[in-house]
Every structure is written in structure tokens, then in C-alpha cells.
Amino acid sequence: MQELETFKLIERISSLLRSEERKKYAAIGLQPVHGQVLEYLGKCNKYSDTHAAVAEYLGLTKGTVSQTIQILERKHYLEKNTSSLDGRVVHLSLTESGQKLIDELKPLDVFKNAEAKVSAHEFDSIGQALQTTLMVLQKVNQSKSFGLCRSCSFFSVEENHYLCGLTQQALDRDDTEKICREHTPAPNSFIDQE
Template identity: 80%
Template structure:
């Protein structure tokens, strides 16, 4: 598989997961960045639980992190503690509610389901593994695949021309490389299943 196609599969999987993440956080009045802050604080040590460390790890501005921390503190998901040796340093830690929220929201349920379905299979390339993972994630999430025409169940080659089996219309060569919202993925070849 071409490197650009592999990159696009990774990008599409990421987009799907971000969309699901946004829905989950919106349901509780938070943004994904708030979840990222909580997740980081759940796994960092006592030397790395400061505003600056959060900003550096997430690649965000100090202002964005500061606003996020204020919101999370207001919602009682984290608490601030002044360093006992250096009063200028403020440490951040999760409350019980913050820990429970991290456990509840990560990892995403759809990813866990996809992992269960794909983990026992062997693939001949990373591209096939990613395509299968994406297809399973889309199925579990009940979202459209928006795949390329030529990889669709409806795609046909009839009398030396391309045709959409759903509409019975002829397709131009350029159409076969473009994505379609009515795409239904063809099953991917799997090398070995246990």
C-alpha cells in the first residue's frame, strides 16, 4: 500500500475516534482537551504535574491549559496543591471524581470493540490492518465509510467500463479514485485467523 494511503487511513481512524470523544465529553459538559489534561495528570509523576508540564506534554499554550484547569477545578475533577519546598510551584492532582471520569471515558468503547474483533487476525501489510480496523470502527460507530469507489461492493467493471452497481450508472476513471458517502467496503483479505 502506498505511504499516502496508509497516512490517510491513520488520519481517518483518528478523525473517527476524535468525533466519538467529542460526543462523550459534550454529554458531560467538557471538551476533549479537558479529558486530555485529566488523562495526562492520571499518569504523570509528582515532578510533572504542573501547569507548565501539562502545556508542554499536550503542545498547548499556557493560557489554554490554565483555562482548562480552572474549569476542571470548578467541576471538582482536580485540585491544586502548593509545593512544600517552593511556594511558587503549584501541583495538580485528580480528585476521586476526576479519576473515576478518566476510567469511565478511556479508552473509547468503540475502540475496545474494534480491538477485540481485529486483534486475533494476521495481515500481510499495515495498510490492510488499518483498513480492517477502520471498517470495524465505522461499523461499531454506525458511521458511513466514505471509501474510494473502486473499493466498494457496488463497484463493477462491465464491458470494458466502470459502473456503480447501486445506481447502474457508468463511472469515469477519475470517479473510481474518489470517495463516496454510499460506499460499502469489500471484505479485506485476511491471512490467518485463529
């Protein structure tokens, strides 16, 4: 059961980071896949800077990679160079503006801020560390927490029944184990510190 909770936390953190990534790339007219291709090309060696290698590394189709590379080339973020050893091989390389773009957009500022807040603390379990990381990321990103009802600051037990302090409505036991859009994390001195 703990493994499933850990997986869910990792999945939620990943979703939050992907959402932030999509916003940043959309602001400059790109998709996250474009950034992934640029990042890969910024790290790979001369044997791995081809269309086929990009497709294999990112798990994309050749068509998707081809379209992505065309867009990035039109925007002057990468360039193609035919191999001097084999004219059938095309090598891809970042332009100066392509390198500048990945330097500006990665790592995500939201993750750097959260990492700085979390790294100074010791945790009893990976689940506790991930939960805290998620909550800090949500706060830094100003996004809703969508947490479990029973972990909300509005959750209470009144006269042997569960109550939502926000709506002033009684809750079934099943409700307390479900995700709520109105979730507000319970006060936590670590997370609330600026």
C-alpha cells in the same frame, strides 16, 4: 505511494476516534482537551503535575491550560495544591471524580471492540491491518465508510465501463479512485461476523 496510503488510514482512524471522543465529552459538558489534561495528570509524577508541564506535554498554550484547569477545578475533577517546598509552584492532582471520569471514558469502547475483533487475525501488511481496523471501527461506530469507489460493493465493470450499482450511473476512471459518501464496503466475512 504505500506510505501515503498508510498515513491516510492512520489519519482516518484518528479522525473517527476523535469524533467518538468529542461525542462522549460533549455529553458531559466537556471538550476532549479536558480529558487529555485529566489523562495526563493521572499518569504524571510529582515533578510533572504543574500548569507548565501540562502545556509542554500537550503542546498547548499556557492560556488554554489555565482555562482548562479552571473548568476542571470548578467541576471538581482536579484540585490545586501549593508546593510545601516552593510557594510559587502549584501542583495539580485528580480528585476521585476526576479519576473515575477518565476510567469511564478511556479507552474508548468503540476502539476496544474493534481491537478485540482485529487482534485474532494475521495480516500481510500494516496497510491491510489498518484498513481492516478502520472498517471495523466504522461498523462499530455506525459511521459511513467514505471509501474509494472501486472498493464499494456497488462498484462493477459492465461492458468495459465502470458502473455504480446504487445510482445506476456510469463512472469515469477518475471517479473510481475517489472517496464516495455512499460507499458500502464489499462483503467481507471477517468484518461482517458478529
